[in-house]
Amino acid sequence: MSKEDMMWDLSQLVTSADPTSIQNQLDSMVAEAGKMRTQYHGKIHSLDPKGVLKLLETKDALFLKCEGTYKYCHLMYSANSTDDVAKKLNDAARRALMKAQQALAFVDLELGKLLAKAPSVVTDPVLAEYRHYLERIVRRVPHMLSETEERLVITKDKNGVDAWEMLQSDWLSTRTFEIEIEGKKKTLPYGEIIGLYRNPDRDLRKRANQTVYKGLGEDDILWASAIRAVCEDHLQMCELRKYPTPMTQSLIANDVDQQTIDSLMKTITRNVDLYQKYLRLKAKLLGLSKLANYDIVAPLPHVAKMDFNWKNARKEVADAYSGFDEEIGGWIDEMFEKRHIDAAVRKGKTSGAFCSSWLAGKTAYILQSYNMNIGSVYTLAHELGHAVHTYLGSRAQKPSNLQVSMCAAETGSIFGELLLTEKLLSKAKTKEEKQAILATILDDFGMTVFQVSARVFFEQSMYDAIKRGEFLDGKAVAKLWTAARNKIYGDSVDWLDVMMWEWTMKPHYYFANFRFYNYPYVFAQLFVFALYRLYKEQGKRFVPKLKKLLAAGSSKAPKELAAEVGFDITDEKFWEKGMKQAEEFIGMLEKAL
Numbered sequence: 001m002s003k004e005d006m007m008w009d010l011s012q013l014v015t016s017a018d019p020t021s022i023q024n025q026l027d028s029m030v031a032e033a034g035k036m037r038t039q040y041h042g043k044i045h046s047l048d049p050k051g052v053l054k055l056l057e058t059k060d061a062l063f064l065k066c067e068g069t070y071k072y073c074h075l076m077y078s079a080n081s082t083d084d085v086a087k088k089l090n091d092a093a094r095r096a097l098m099k100a101q102q103a104l105a106f107v108d109l110e111l112g113k114l115l116a117k118a119p120s121v122v123t124d125p126v127l128a129e130y131r132h133y134l135e136r137i138v139r140r141v142p143h144m145l146s147e148t149e150e151r152l153v154i155t156k157d158k159n160g161v162d163a164w165e166m167l168q169s170d171w172l173s174t175r176t177f178e179i180e181i182e183g184k185k186k187t188l189p190y191g192e193i194i195g196l197y198r199n200p201d202r203d204l205r206k207r208a209n210q211t212v213y214k215g216l217g218e219d220d221i222l223w224a225s226a227i228r229a230v231c232e233d234h235l236q237m238c239e240l241r242k243y244p245t246p247m248t249q250s251l252i253a254n255d256v257d258q259q260t261i262d263s264l265m266k267t268i269t270r271n272v273d274l275y276q277k278y279l280r281l282k283a284k285l286l287g288l289s290k291l292a293n294y295d296i297v298a299p300l301p302h303v304a305k306m307d308f309n310w311k312n313a314r315k316e317v318a319d320a321y322s323g324f325d326e327e328i329g330g331w332i333d334e335m336f337e338k339r340h341i342d343a344a345v346r347k348g349k350t351s352g353a354f355c356s357s358w359l360a361g362k363t364a365y366i367l368q369s370y371n372m373n374i375g376s377v378y379t380l381a382h383e384l385g386h387a388v389h390t391y392l393g394s395r396a397q398k399p400s401n402l403q404v405s406m407c408a409a410e411t412g413s414i415f416g417e418l419l420l421t422e423k424l425l426s427k428a429k430t431k432e433e434k435q436a437i438l439a440t441i442l443d444d445f446g447m448t449v450f451q452v453s454a455r456v457f458f459e460q461s462m463y464d465a466i467k468r469g470e471f472l473d474g475k476a477v478a479k480l481w482t483a484a485r486n487k488i489y490g491d492s493v494d495w496l497d498v499m500m501w502e503w504t505m506k507p508h509y510y511f512a513n514f515r516f517y518n519y520p521y522v523f524a525q526l527f528v529f530a531l532y533r534l535y536k537e538q539g540k541r542f543v544p545k546l547k548k549l550l551a552a553g554s555s556k557a558p559k560e561l562a563a564e565v566g567f568d569i570t571d572e573k574f575w576e577k578g579m580k581q582a583e584e585f586i587g588m589l590e591k592a593l
């Protein structure tokens with residue numbers, strides 16, 4: 001496999017890769033958005049259903065026309081941020097996108113007003129294709145303020161909650177920590193020292209945790225001020241915007257309802273024993289009587305000898321998907337053949353991994369830094385699952401119907417991870433291999449479903465405390481965090497005392513105007529485990545159902561999507577199905593001890 005095969009080819013996104021021509025295309029994108037503004041601004045209130053259809057189709061067509069050029073600039077920069085041409089083009093593309101978005105921001109606002117006045121437009125048969133898109137706008141309307149107030153809110157936020165969010169993030173990223181590694185004293189920035197949490201050396205993991213959280217705890221005045229300001233601001237905005245609970249805003253954004261999330265969280269609470277059982281098994285695998293907090297995601301001591309060079313990884317992942325469905329397998333092949341994956345490790349490349357859809361091309365691009373280990377193969381399978389979601393969605397839906405809720409957006413990707421698990425387990429020869437595969441999937445499940453749930457309980461408890469009139473200083477916040485954490489972990493893990501400061505570093509708690517960032521992850525993971533369970537029960541009959549669900553994009557709410565495969569997500573029984581699948585994996589791990 002040549003190095004070329006591990007680098008993507010972005011040329012398909014544009015008609016010409018000449019920077020001048022790209023700049024011209026970006027300029028024309030802004031011009032076209034301006035033209036649309038002239039055509040529609042202030043006039044949407046008088047449109048009939050046919051007129052609304054024309055408006056939405058024009059907006060979608062404009063998106064498809066401009067998407068490739070913007071993606072080209074953005075992806076080129078992600079893969080090579082030190083390249084001067086990429087830097088310039090990315091900057092130009094971002095500016096162009098911002099201008100186009102600003103020019104078209106009025107569309108949803110004016111549509112909201114029209115729909116509030118004439119609700120029958122939503123259900124007009126002419127607009128059947130956009131029905132759920134319009135329903136989502138209608139749900140937001142009662143919480144919008146007047147234009148002047150909205151403008152004031154933006155100004156207030158800029159130097160208010162946005163500034164607190166930025167302070168938290170800047171403060172964290174500029175902290176340094178001293179630690180001794182192999183006899184040498186080192187000073188590491190936060191982003192680097194956290195890499196030691198997964199080091200095979202237990203003592204080093206412990207010292208890294210101790211050093212980081214002790215250091216963070218010393219600034220508790222700052223973290224507490226920030227988190228308090230962000231939460232209090234949210235509560236006051238909920239009052240102004242008439243949100244009945246602090247979670248409502250996120251429910252609307254995620255296209256779900258309170259009853260569903262309540263059922264989900266109750267299922268988590270009822271199943272903490274299951275997670276604790278896994279943690280006790282993991283202690284055994286690590287040769288410990290009990291896990292400490294720095295062992296929860298530790299690697300297993302006997303690393304199985306599995307050769308995951310790029311060629312093998314491609315084969316395993318492609319086989320996993322083709323075993324499920326030939327057409328999907330064909331798309332996975334296409335992703336490799338057309339070189340839509342940038343997997344090479346190089347300097348200047350964005351860290352982490354992502355899948356970026358290209359709707360006009362009915363395909364996607366993937367970026368990751370492939371490291372030849374089992375985690376990397378899982379990342380590849382995960383991102384390809386996102387690509388499959390795009391392949392199906394872009395063939396069936398307009399761009400407006402592909403703004404998938406965070407709760408459903410991980411359906412293809414996590415399902416792909418489970419297909420890979422099945423594939424790898426079927427080939428595993430030794431018990432060490434089986435342990436490595438099962439621990440990978442279960443570590444991830446545990447973190448996403450249970451540890452993240454602790455964060456949901458924690459966030460809720462902060463709003464409750466503020467409403468009771470309590471003052472949240474650092475110690476008080478830490479108490480709420482450890483209470484939420486202990487609800488999940490019970491006595492299955494020993495925590496360093498300094499772990500009471502764990503809440504200080506999670507950026508999610510500080511995101512301005514974006515609260516309860518956490519439960520969609522819990523939702524997504526358990527949702528897909530339940531779907532996978534159904535696949536195991538129904539076999540091939542299930543395949544078209546999953547494809548239909550993915551192809552629906554955001555044209556239906558997650559609740560409707562689930563109903564079509566026969567599930568009621570407001571019912572705890574549905575979520576239990578996901579737990580059953582986890583239980584089965586844990587049982588398999590127990591046998592492989």
Ligand SMILES: [Zn+2]
Binds near residue numbers: 382386410413
């Ligand atoms: Zn994902």
